[in-house]
Amino acid sequence: MSTPLVVVLTVVAVVLAGVGALSTALHRRIGTAHLATAGVLELLLLVQGGLAVAGMAGGHRPAELSTFLAYLGSVVLLPIAGVLWARSEPTRWAGTVLAVAALTVAVMLWRLVDLWAVTGG
Template structure:
């Protein structure tokens, strides 16, 4: 796990939360900017997942591997699910759906880092 990448994911997630809330407050649906932000978030999460997979293949595993893998798979799926749900939502609340998904990713990557750095003692 790479702490600078976790920070980058958190920043992109926070920007996406602000965009989602702003579009809902303005009474608008999500647009290309929202989708680009979600795509960037997904790319960063996939990069973090690849880094973790390579490290685990090299023998560096977290103390609680099953929990770590559950969070890792979940955090990879949430942006995609959020975009699909937000796109299907025909009201102004689509931005909130995307904001909640981005917020969940922001929290989950910090939990992944915490799990990775745990000693298991």
């Protein structure tokens, strides 16, 4: 896990949450800016996931490995689920769906950092 990358991911997630909240406040559906930001977030999450898998292949084992893997898989899938749900939402609340998904990603990332820091050795 790369803590500087987690900071960047957190910033991107908060930006996505802000854009989603803004579109809800303006009674607008999601658009290209939402999808592009979610795409950047997903790409960075895949990079972080790759770094975590490489670290585990290199011998680093979090003490709660199953919990770590569950969080890692979930955090990578969450923006995809948020975008799919938001795209199917015909009202202005689609932005809120994305905002909640993005804020959840930010929280889960910091929980992953905590889990990564505790080794089972």
